[in-house]
Amino acid sequence: MGYFAKSSAGIDLDRLQEYLNARSINAYLDSVREAGERAAGIVRSMLDFSRTGASRREMCDVNEILDEVLKIALLDYDMKKKYDIIDARIIKKYDFLGARGMFVRSELTQMFLNIIKNAVQAMAENNSDGKIPQIILSTKGTPETVIIEIADNGPGIPEEKRSIIFEPFYTTKDPGVGTGLGLFIAYYIVTAHHNGSITVTDNDGTGTKFIIELKKE
Numbered sequence: 001m002g003y004f005a006k007s008s009a010g011i012d013l014d015r016l017q018e019y020l021n022a023r024s025i026n027a028y029l030d031s032v033r034e035a036g037e038r039a040a041g042i043v044r045s046m047l048d049f050s051r052t053g054a055s056r057r058e059m060c061d062v063n064e065i066l067d068e069v070l071k072i073a074l075l076d077y078d079m080k081k082k083y084d085i086i087d088a089r090i091i092k093k094y095d096f097l098g099a100r101g102m103f104v105r106s107e108l109t110q111m112f113l114n115i116i117k118n119a120v121q122a123m124a125e126n127n128s129d130g131k132i133p134q135i136i137l138s139t140k141g142t143p144e145t146v147i148i149e150i151a152d153n154g155p156g157i158p159e160e161k162r163s164i165i166f167e168p169f170y171t172t173k174d175p176g177v178g179t180g181l182g183l184f185i186a187y188y189i190v191t192a193h194h195n196g197s198i199t200v201t202d203n204d205g206t207g208t209k210f211i212i213e214l215k216k217e
């Protein structure tokens with residue numbers, strides 16, 4: 001509460017504080033925050049638990065996993081929905097030799113699905129101008145890593161939001177549409193389980209591009 005001058009927005013902050021205390025609103029907000037932190041902790045330990053279970057590293061071809069994810073996304077087809085991957089143009093730029101490594105297949109599937117679903121949803125919100133939704137999937141192998149780029153031509157993510165989209169429960173979607181957990185889970189899978197990194201940029205000003213780097217093992 002100490003950030004603003006007392007006269008900020010014409011509100012007497014001492015009296016506002018009194019009001020918030022009288023109505024127990026501060027305590028309420030604290031408990032909301034605690035509940036959020038507890039839920040994030042539960043998700044974290046679920047992800048850790050899944051690592052000790054069936055999720056072992058095995059030789060995977062990332063191109064194959066991406067193709068599998070596209071199939072799953074297509075199965076998600078639903079006439080009631082206003083958006084669908086079936087409407088999108090998919091461009092693949094695969095490195096057919098270098099995209100193999102020791103990864104946890106089910107986790108990469110989940111991670112790519114979360115990112116591609118976001119792209120589909122974002123492009124659907126933004127297609128009033130008749131632009132054909134487009135997703136570019138590219139893979140590139142280096143001796144130690146596989147680098148995957150997933151680019152869409154949707155509305156993009158404002159620069160000041162790019163550092164918080166990976167936080168648990170950050171969502172711009174309506175309740176029931178978004179949980180704000182998709183990118184948090186993606187981040188966790190990449191960084192904690194694959195010694196990798198995930199970053200986001202604008203796609204040269206025409207949308208959103210996620211860049212994922214996985215360490216081959």
Ligand SMILES: Nc1ncnc2c1ncn2[C@@H]1O[C@H](COP(=O)(O)OP(=O)(O)O)[C@@H](O)[C@H]1O
Nearest residue numbers: 118119122165171172178179180181182183208
């Ligand atoms: N491809 C994208 N284009 C535009 N915004 C995106 C994209 N991917 C993610 N976002 C933003 O990041 C937020 C968090 O994504 P996510 O963690 O998957 O949660 P959710 O999809 O449940 O909202 C989204 O609500 C959206 O605002």
Ligand SMILES: [Mg+2]
Nearest residue numbers: 114118182183
């Ligand atoms: Mg999502």
